[in-house]
Amino acid sequence: MKLITLLASAAVALGLAGGAYADGHEKTKVGFVFVGPIGDGGWTYEHNKGRLAVEEALGDAVETVYVENVAEGPDSERVMTQMALDGADLIFTTSFGYMDPTINIAAKFPDVKFEHATGYKRADNVSTYSARFYEGRAIQGHIAGKMTKSNIIGYIASYPIPEVIRGINAAYIHAAKVNPDVEFKIIWAYTWFDPAKEADAARALIEQGADVVLQHTDSTAPQAAAQEAGNVVTFGQASDMGQYAPFPRVSSIIDDWAPYYIARTKAVIDGTWESTDTWDGIGPGMVGIGEISDAVPADVKEEALAMKAAIADGSYHPFTGPLKKQDGSDWLADGEVADDGTLAGMNFYVEGLTGEIPQ
Amino acid sequence: MDLSVINPILLIAALMSAATPILLAATGELVVERAGVLNLGVEGMMILGAICGFAIAVETGSPLTGFVAAAIGGAMLSLLFALLTQVALANQVASGLALTLFGLGLSALLGQRYVGVKPPRMGDMNFGPLADIPVLGPILFSHDPILYLGIALVAAVWATLKYTRVGLILRAVGENHDAAHALGYKVVRIRTLAIMFGGACAGMGGAYISLIRVPQWTEGMTAGVGWIALALVVFASWKPWRVLLGAYLFGGITQLQLNLQGAGVAIPVEYLAMSPYIITIVVLVILSADKSAAPGSLGRTFHASH
Numbered sequence: 001m002k003l004i005t006l007l008a009s010a011a012v013a014l015g016l017a018g019g020a021y022a023d024g025h026e027k028t029k030v031g032f033v034f035v036g037p038i039g040d041g042g043w044t045y046e047h048n049k050g051r052l053a054v055e056e057a058l059g060d061a062v063e064t065v066y067v068e069n070v071a072e073g074p075d076s077e078r079v080m081t082q083m084a085l086d087g088a089d090l091i092f093t094t095s096f097g098y099m100d101p102t103i104n105i106a107a108k109f110p111d112v113k114f115e116h117a118t119g120y121k122r123a124d125n126v127s128t129y130s131a132r133f134y135e136g137r138a139i140q141g142h143i144a145g146k147m148t149k150s151n152i153i154g155y156i157a158s159y160p161i162p163e164v165i166r167g168i169n170a171a172y173i174h175a176a177k178v179n180p181d182v183e184f185k186i187i188w189a190y191t192w193f194d195p196a197k198e199a200d201a202a203r204a205l206i207e208q209g210a211d212v213v214l215q216h217t218d219s220t221a222p223q224a225a226a227q228e229a230g231n232v233v234t235f236g237q238a239s240d241m242g243q244y245a246p247f248p249r250v251s252s253i254i255d256d257w258a259p260y261y262i263a264r265t266k267a268v269i270d271g272t273w274e275s276t277d278t279w280d281g282i283g284p285g286m287v288g289i290g291e292i293s294d295a296v297p298a299d300v301k302e303e304a305l306a307m308k309a310a311i312a313d314g315s316y317h318p319f320t321g322p323l324k325k326q327d328g329s330d331w332l333a334d335g336e337v338a339d340d341g342t343l344a345g346m347n348f349y350v351e352g353l354t355g356e357i358p359q
Numbered sequence: 360m361d362l363s364v365i366n367p368i369l370l371i372a373a374l375m376s377a378a379t380p381i382l383l384a385a386t387g388e389l390v391v392e393r394a395g396v397l398n399l400g401v402e403g404m405m406i407l408g409a410i411c412g413f414a415i416a417v418e419t420g421s422p423l424t425g426f427v428a429a430a431i432g433g434a435m436l437s438l439l440f441a442l443l444t445q446v447a448l449a450n451q452v453a454s455g456l457a458l459t460l461f462g463l464g465l466s467a468l469l470g471q472r473y474v475g476v477k478p479p480r481m482g483d484m485n486f487g488p489l490a491d492i493p494v495l496g497p498i499l500f501s502h503d504p505i506l507y508l509g510i511a512l513v514a515a516v517w518a519t520l521k522y523t524r525v526g527l528i529l530r531a532v533g534e535n536h537d538a539a540h541a542l543g544y545k546v547v548r549i550r551t552l553a554i555m556f557g558g559a560c561a562g563m564g565g566a567y568i569s570l571i572r573v574p575q576w577t578e579g580m581t582a583g584v585g586w587i588a589l590a591l592v593v594f595a596s597w598k599p600w601r602v603l604l605g606a607y608l609f610g611g612i613t614q615l616q617l618n619l620q621g622a623g624v625a626i627p628v629e630y631l632a633m634s635p636y637i638i639t640i641v642v643l644v645i646l647s648a649d650k651s652a653a654p655g656s657l658g659r660t661f662h663a664s665h
Contacts, residue, residue, distance in 0.1 A: 037467065037578030039474045069579055154621070160628075187620045188628045194582040195573045197613075200377060204617040207373070208364045219580075220475070221573045228574075243475040358628040 028090065028269050030054060030261075031083035032066035033076060035095035035218075036193035042218035043192065043238040043255070044068065047094045047117075050257030057262045061269060072097025080105040084112045090268045092261065093117065095192065096161050102126060113273050115264060118163050120344055124275055129260060132281030133163065134170035134343070135311045136253035136289055137214075138318035139304050140235050143251060143292070144212040145175030145182050146300045147233050154205025155186045156198060156215040156222055160358045162346045164216050169350045170318045171214055174307075176352050184353055185210055195221035206232055223249055233295070240290040251304070252290030260286065279340065283312045319343065324351035365618045371498045371611075375506060376572060378610030380405070380564040380581075382509045384588035385595070385602045386516055387560025393520065393597055394553035395533035395656035399455025400440055401561050402585025403462020408433040408562025409569035410466040413478055413576045416566075422481035426505060426566050433562020434555040436462055441551040448660050463579060473576040481505070481571055505567055510603070512560070517599035529553060533654035536661040546661050561585065594643035596651040601643060609639045 030051075038048040051064050065083065070076045076098050083091055084105065090113045093102045099119035106114045106126045114126040122128055144153050153175060157164050168186065175182045185208060187201045194217075202213050202222035212233045215222045220241050226232035226248035234244065236252025260278065267273040280286035289308050292301045310316035321332030326349040332338060349357060384401050391398050411432030416425025440458050443449040484507065486500040520526035529549060531539040536546045568584070569576050587609065595601035612635040619631055 039467065039471065039578040041474060041577060185621045185623070187617055188632070190628075190632050191582075193579070195575070195577050195580040196377075196380075196568050196582060196584065199573045200373070200614060201617050203373060204614065204621050207366060207369050208618065208621045210621075219577050220575060221577070224477075224573055224575045243477075355623045356627075 026061070027063045028058075028061060028265065029086075029088045030062055030064045030265055030268075031080075031086075031088035031091040032064065033070050033079055033083070033091065033093045033095075033098060034066060034068040035070060035072060035097070037068050038066070040193055040218045041220045041239055041241060042236075044094070044218065046239050046255045047092070047257055050261040051092075053258035054261045054265050058265060058269070062265055070098075074101065077101040077105055080114075081108070084109040088112060090115065090265060090273075096159070096163065113268055122275055122277060127264070127274075127276045127278070129264075129276075129278040130163070131255055131286040132279060133253055133255075133287060134166045134318055135281040136287050137167040137170040138174045138311070139289055139307055140214060140251065140253065141171035141174030142178055142307060143296055143300060143304050144171065144214065144233065144235075145177070145179035146303075147250070147296065148175075148179065148182060148212045150209045150211045151179065151181045152183050152185060152209045152211065154202070154208075154210030154213040155184055156201045156205070156213065156217055157186055157188050158192050158216050159190060160188065162344060165349070165357060166343060166346045167216055168353065169346065172353050173323065173350055174318065186353075186355055188358055189217055191217065193218045195219040198222050199225045202226060203229075220244065236290050242290065245291070246293030247295040249290075249293070250295050251292045254288035254290050256286055256288050279344075281311065282308060283314065325349070326351055326353055364622050368494060368497050370614055370618060372501060374607060374611035374614045375498075375502060376610075377614055378606040379506050379509045380567045380572065380584055381588050381591060381609060382513065382603060382606040383505075383564035383567060384561040384585055385591045385606060386509070386512050386599065387557035387564075388588055388592045389595075389597055389599060389602055390516060390520075390529070390560075391553050391557035392592055392657055393533045393654055394529050394550050395536055395654050395659065395661075396444065396550050396554055397451045397455065397658040398437065398440055398458070398554060398557055399452060399589065400437070400458025400462065401557075401589050402581060402583065403459035404433040404436050404558045404561035405462075405565035405568075405581045405585045405588075406466040406579070407436050407462045407469075407565065409565035409581060410470040410473070410576060411562065412566025413569040414469065414473055416478050416570055417473060417476055420479050422479050422570050423504075425478070425570055426563055429562040429566030430559035431562070433558040433560070433565070435558070436465075437554045437558025437561075438551075440558075441554045444660070445547045445551055445554075448662055451658050451660070459585070467578045470576050470578060474578075476576065478570050478574050478576075480574070503571055505563065505571065508563075513599045513603045520599070530654070533656055536656045536659070540661070540663060546663075550661070561588075564588070591639070591643075593653075594640055594647070596643075596647040596649075597654065598651065601646060604646075605639055605643050608642060609635050612638050 034044045036044040067079050070079050092115045094117045096118045102116045116128050118130045198217045199221040202225035206229045215237045223234050223244040226234045234248040238255050240252045317337040319338035321336040322334045323332040325331045408429035412425040412429030415428035416422045443454040444451050481503045490496045490500040532549050540546050591605045595605045616631040
């Protein structure tokens, strides 16, 4: 009898404890999956800054966890599953290659909210978000076209995905606009982060005559290579990379994820989270333009800032016609503006670019 | 497509520099494996060497001191591996993998203060008038000292293994550790020294990336070079000159494919990107048709009582 009472009270106690535990789950747990190390000085560094901003803004209400250097593809599913099993309420997957894994894992954990960066697949518990980096690329292209003396601009591309192709097109259109003789040399590095390879690619471009090097990879290695060469202009990618200012780094595209991350985490806490598609640019502040250094002539700097202001207030769109595709077919008529659908799936070069996009 | 934009002299000079980290690490691993130990921790030792070398070079202002520190750092980490596998008799594969993970984590910790710092530059060797010889000058006489050290190391390892008593003992330990033990050689001691040599070489290879090739510190910056070095040792049939050939081939085709892309050659980029791996493997596999086999005791645990 006593034993039964004991067992019963133990069971009640356990049940209570279990209930208390469930109620005590007050901290909202936010997970981040990173493609590179948080110290890469570029892409992942900025996402991690966003994570820290969430912690700072929401304090004790949240707990954040992150895993760095997660390979894109199936291996990332393992990391996401672990995060979900560990009780994450919201998981940010911060690279394009996590798209299908995010959708797969989100289907298995319907109560966990997912946010996938730069992708285009959504579900009831999967939002997507991205920044209109191409707006910054347009400004870069303008400065690059004005600054180049050899008329050869090198471009270190990562993977042939719409986001990267959009960047190449936006930069080329605006470089060619101010300098019709400009030529783009594009190297596909097939990596987001590999400093040695990025440095090699930058050197190969410089040896082939490029005096401006744009990069869509995450490390600062191309900046170092340009600095060594001495007369080559670069731009910070994803982060300010200000340690290479004022030269070779003359400006930068800065991703500012903090406001978005804070807003989305708050939405989960308040229970107002919904699956959405966010694509913000310079106007709302998701894309920042790093300080244009004095190495850029004053008039060019002024033009660049004017373009920035026009893009921010919506009076200018970087993809405004007349524009043709690489094969000479018409894309946008005079004054026509590209729609988001075409931009999101962009898989063609504009007229004037040479070479083929790897398929 | 315009191949004339590729300057073959600059290309060859660049490939020698690109190949040096792989060459250093692979030469060290070759000695380790010839002694019968399989150390999969090359990547970890390289990255630790990269940050040790970088940090010391920044603090002292001397890149050469940095390289010495990198060698010491790599050797210290490899000593941990030696402790696990030679004294505690742990599994070599697992210990090696653990060493890589540990090295990556430790280097990230050590390197936190060094992100974005610029290291002192190592000047090129001064060969005086030799550097002015057309074609040969820029290719052979315009590099940093460590690159020449790498080549000298290959020659030294080759000569030592082939012609000296030390080399013979090392190979005996690697081929059959029981027999070597029966002859009175200190198997564990010899292997520990070989492992430390491998660690020192890998450390310098890592520092070559952080101090000369990139040059800066970023977490995880070796990005898999250690694994390529490991594979290279196997494909080179554990022979020093073939390691040199493989490293130059790999470095060369990597550089060439970047240059071809820049020149807009109409070969699909995917083929160009995989070409360094494929061509290096094919060439070394053809070369290894002479039935050279792995060291007999490779990867096996030794204990005197067995």
